[in-house]
Amino acid sequence: MQQLVARADRRLFLKRLGATLVVAPAFAPLGAHAAPLEAETFALVADAGANQSRALQAAVDTAAGEGRPLLLPAGTLHARDLTLPDGLTLQGVRGRSRLAAWQDGPVAQISGARAVTVNDVDFAGATDEDRGLIEVEGSAGIGLYRCAFLDGAGTGLLARDSQVVVDDCTFSGLGDAAIHSMDGRGLAVTGCRIRDCGNAGIRIWRSTIGEDPTIIANNDIRNIDWQGGGNGQNGNGINIFRASGVIVSANRMFDCAFSAVRLNAARNTQVSDNICLTSGEVAIFSEFEFSGSVIANNIVDGAAGGISITNLDRGGQLAVCSGNIVRNIAPFSSVNPDVSPYGIYAEAETVITGNTVENVPGRAIAAGYGPFLRNVVISGNMVRKADIGIAVSVVDGTGAVHIANNLLAEILDHKVAGLAWDDVVEPDLLANAGRFANVSVSG
Structure with a gap:
């Protein structure tokens, strides 16, 4: 009974794949119009627990050479350092087809390719911290759709000098990064x-x-x-x-x-x-x-x-x-x-406008630190519940800052203050902005 169900599922999958290729030819990958090639043709057996790199490499090479999609079975195939050739379309059963690393190294590599598409395949288990489950180098037109990258010691996708589309994929349990x-x-x-x-x-x-x-x-x-x-x-x-x-x-x-x-x-x-x-x-x-x-x-x-x-x-x-x-x-x-609490901080040629900042046990909006301040505008912001609403550096050598039309509510200590590094040297900068050549206020 299980074999009949599996065959029926396979027929339904092939039927749907064929329907997809007919309905959307404009977006079909290279080789999509050719009859699919099944991995079992190359004596690949899912869940065998053995290294099947050689047979799988023969399968992807043949599929790419003939311009035919390669269909992977449900279950796990173990492989190492596969080369996915230019023109390949690799199709799995979503959530059920897995290529697992055999020992260390990447599961698969793509190099110098112009078009490779991988759909619905999970990659898992590489143990090398400096490598990726898939590595792409010097390539363009690479598409990874609805794939998963799971439980590797290094990175899920490692790409160098390449253009890659990664859509609707899952990355989990990776020792370094999902994508680098x-x-x-x-x-x-x-x-x-x-x-x-x-x-x-x-x-x-x-x-x-x-x-x-x-x-x-x-x-x-x-x-x-x-x-x-x-x-x-x-x-x-x-x-x-x-x-x-x-x-x-x-x-x-x-x-x-x-x-x-x-x-x-x-x-x-x-x-x-x-x-x-x-x-x-x-x-x-x-x-x-x-x-x-x-x-x-x-x-x-x-x-x-x-x-x-x-x-x-x-x-x-x-x-x-x-x-x-x-x-x-x-x-x-x-x-x-070393980080003291603040909402928004800026130093040079920056406009801070139209923001809402709330509940800051420090400076809600801050411009500059010591002499590191030049041409900052703080306007039209709403600040509520902060120790200092707006903090501006006023030490010698600072550049211009303009403060205008901000709404400051429920400020504990100072609404607008002038600072020398971390010290408040002017608690009411709005009233006393004239003391500092770099500060202008309005509104």
Whole structure:
């Protein structure tokens, strides 16, 4: 009876696959019009518990060479260092087809390809901390759809110099990161679920500052640790390093040890419409040599610092911080004791406008630290329940700051204060702004 049911399921699966290929030919992968090739043809046996790399390699090579999709059976096949060739379409049974690592090393690699598509396949179990379950290098047109990357000691997807689409995939139990891209040509990571990673959710890094038109949207990222230590290079839901032109939009990020989104030396980056809950350090961080950050319409609820736009001393400048809700800031950070509580902080060529900041046991909005302040506008914000509503550096050598039309309610100590480093030297900056050449107020 079970065999009859299995055969019926297989016939139904093939029927649906054929219907899909007929209905949507414009989006069909390479080889989709050819008759599918079944893995069992190559004596591949699911759940055999043996290394079947040689037979599986023969199957993918034949399928790609003949321009036919390769259908994997339900169950687990063990393999190591498979090469997925150009033109391959690999199709599994969602949630049931698994390629598990045989010993260490990656399960599969793609190199120099122009079109490889993998649908409904789970990858699991690699034990090498420095490798990925799938590794892609020097390739474009790579698509991973409805796949899972599970329980590897290293990274789920490791990509170098490549363009990859990752859609509706699951990443869980990975020792390093879900996705790491180095010197990428642009990734699209959409609709994915990322859980329980040792050091990062998604990392988009470059060896030097350059264009990387990556889009990271509509993903759910939770429980990111910082097992590798450090002061911010680990523990981030999304980390952009030296990559320009990246869009981070409409993601949900929970319980990241450091930041939900961390931009380091990133240029022309948009961070918008994200939900960032319970970050261990600064929820959204734009730091070091950044330039051209737009941080807009995000929700930050629970962090040691809400949004930080910093490092004028390293060339960090030019940002818009608007329309964000920042609330429930913690009195200290358990991972970085140097962070004092604040809602929004900025240093150079930044407009802070239209934000709502609430419940901050410190500075709700702060501009500059010591001499590190230049051309900041703080206008049209609503602040409620904070020790200091707006804090502005007024030491010698600071640049201009303009404060206008903000609503400050239920402020415990000072509504608008002038600071010399950490000390309040002017408790009522609105009344006494004329004492400081760098400060102007209106409204």
